Structures are given as structure tokens and as C-alpha cells.
Amino acid sequence: MPADRSPTRIQKKNRAAILEAALDVFSAHGFRGATVDQIASEAGLSKPNLLYYFPSKEAMHNALLEQLLDTWLDPLRELQAEGDPLQELMGYVQRKLQMSRDYPRESRLFANEIVQGAPRIHAALTQELKSLVDEKVSVLQDWMDQGRIAPVHPYHLIFSIWSLTQHYADFDVQVRAVLGDEDPFATAPDFMETLYRRLLTP
Amino acid sequence: MPADRSPTRIQKKNRAAILEAALDVFSAHGFRGATVDQIASEAGLSKPNLLYYFPSKEAMHNALLEQLLDTWLDPLRELQAEGDPLQELMGYVQRKLQMSRDYPRESRLFANEIVQGAPRIHAALTQELKSLVDEKVSVLQDWMDQGRIAPVHPYHLIFSIWSLTQHYADFDVQVRAVLGDEDPFATAPDFMETLYRRLLTP
DNA sequence: CGTGACTTTGACCAGTTGGTCAAATCAGGA
């Protein structure tokens, strides 16, 4: 096991390579479907060498999830109570959509975990996630009470943004199978814009 | 292997029990994460007995997927070109939402398969699925051309219905972690109704 | 009740899995 001291050049490089490979494999096969051998070969390292940097397969998975949950919630954190309501919400939707386009593996990693009952991050859902959502929901509720956006169930509003945007990452093969050659990300932003403008304009 | 003749009472009962258990296990762990032993013990049969009724683990998975793809597309098939456009679409949304509530395991089985790249049903996506969607999209397009519903990208409209409704089955733990005690299916139908009425009313 | 087909299972197998370990190799500061 590498020491707890500040990481050497080699440690930095290898840890990053391992996490990169692990993201690839876990997001494509889920936790139980991924094998350490597969991650090792994709990282260009031997299996015992992986286990020198991370004590177990589960530790790699945890490292990814912890690192990612924060990044994943950033777009929602940026939603400002002080801004223009419709503009803030549109910004949030477009940021989430960009994340689906630019980080589809991260999206699928979470999707795999949640679909299978979130056995490894259930605590984080009821804590960090819930409290952030509760906070932003109260902002939405204020806007609705002030008549600045149309009144709708604020939690379902947020769920709808999550599901619509992540759909393009998580169900990518299905979307592309139906759309054929058309690039989903070329037309999705416009659709989202229309949908939420119609829904939320008072 | 059971004969090809008409199934005996025992064959019917055991096949059904196996598929029921397989649905439970596959939907909770994905294909690679599920084990035949686990399915066997949940079905109350021995492992060799399972493999007497199905030649392999993959055969069980295929049997489930084939049987389910049809059921899964039924709500869309019921969308009638002759009916009232808004009412037809609302009906479709509500039928899909009910399927998420009543058959969450089926939804998660598909979700697992698609998220992991649909290695086993990719052909069905580009054939049965695509042709049904193409057909219904042309109905939607006619309605839009006639000004009977607002013009939006028809494929994204269908994707949005899929993602919104299935979210409540596939991401159930997350939804419940955020909502606390509130039953998502008590308030979701109303939210969907509002959303699609605002989006589609001309 | 007897018989042949259907059903069930314990024991087993070869391949894969996550993980260990001692020994070998390497990097870099004195």
C-alpha cells in the first residue's frame, strides 16, 4: 500500500489511470459485472499492482462514486435564488444536458448504482443529495409563491430535469437506435428549452 | 430438457416460478451480476433443475426480454391516430406511468440492459422498437401539421415520456430518498398531466 | 399395479474471481 504521505509522481499517474479504467469498466458492466483483471488490463497495469494502490475492487468503486457525487451535483448548486427564475432554471437544464453529453460514463456509473438499489451510496442520497434538493426546492417554492414561475410540484420538477437530461447518456444506445443518424444532442437542447419554457412561464 | 410437446402442469408451474425468480434477480443485479444459484434458491428449485428447464443462464434472460419487450411497447401501440390528440397522448403517459408503478422490476430489467449497451437486444431496438416509434411519430407529425397539438420534435417528445415515466421505477430509491414519506406515484400523475398539457396545447 | 416418460438431485468439473505474498526491480536522495 502506498504511504499516506504526499503522493509521488508515479502514484498520481497510476491512481489516475486506474480510476479512468475503472470508470470505463464499472460504467459499462456495473459493480458485480466488472472484473479487476479487466480494469487492470485497460489501465495497462498488472492486477497485483492495482491492489497495491487500492485495497480492493470495492475501494476503487467507492473512490469513483465519492469523487463523482460532488461533481454531479454542481449544476444544481449553481442555481441562484437571486437570479431570474426562468433563466436560472434554463441554465440548470442546459448544464445538466451538457454533463450527459460530456460525461456519459459518469452518468451510467450512477445509473447502474441507483437502478440496482444504491447499495453503496444510499446514505449519501438521504444526506448530501436530499439536503441540497430540499434547499433548492424552497427557492423554487418561493419563486412560485411570488408568481414568477408557474406553480408545479417542485420535487417532480427536479426529477423531471434529472430524468430527461440523463436519459440521453444512460439510454444512449436506445436513443441512437431510434434516431438513426441524427445527433440527439443537436436537437435536445431546443426541445428542453421549449418544454420548460411552456411549463414554467406563469 | 423438457419435450417440445404441450407443457405438463409441472412444466408450466416451474417455468413460471423460474422466470419470476429470474426477473427478481436480473433486475436487481444485471445479467453478469446475477447468479444461477441465486435464481434457483429464490425459485425454490435446485440449480441442475433450473438448467433442465432452460439450457443456460442466458436463455432465461432472453426468455424474459423477449416476453417483456412486447408488453413494454403495448402502451404505445394503443395510441390511436383517430382519437383526440391531446387525450391520446395523455392516455399514453398515464399508461406508461402505471407500468412503472405496477411493473418496476420489468422496467429495471430493461434499464440494466440498455445502460450497459443493450448487448443482448440491440437488434430488437433497431427493428421492432424503431419501426413502431417511426409509425407513431408520423401520427404525431400529422397532428402537429394540422395544428391539433403544438409542434415539437416528435422523437424527443417520445423520449421524454419514456424517461419521465420510467424514472419512477428505475430510480425509485433516489426518488424516495429525496421525497421521504410522500408516495411519488400519488403526485406524479398530476405533474405529468400539467407538463404535457402545457407543452402540447397549441 | 406396472411401465415408460418426465422430473429432480448430489457429486462433480473446468474456468474465473478477488485477493495474497515473497521476491525482484526501480527511483532518487545522500
Added chain:
DNA sequence: TCCTGATTTGACCAACTGGTCAAAGTCACG
């Protein structure tokens, strides 16, 4: 250069995996 700690790996292991098979048990029907 040499030495010490960091890094790497081949060989290995026990547990588990999907799947096989011959033998035993059960059923339905004449």
C-alpha cells in the same frame, strides 16, 4: 555510487461461477 523505500510482478489460493451427468425418484396412464 550506494542504499532505502517505493513499485512491480509471477505464482499462487480459496471461493465461486456456469454447466454436466448418471442415478434416483415421481408421475400419469393403460
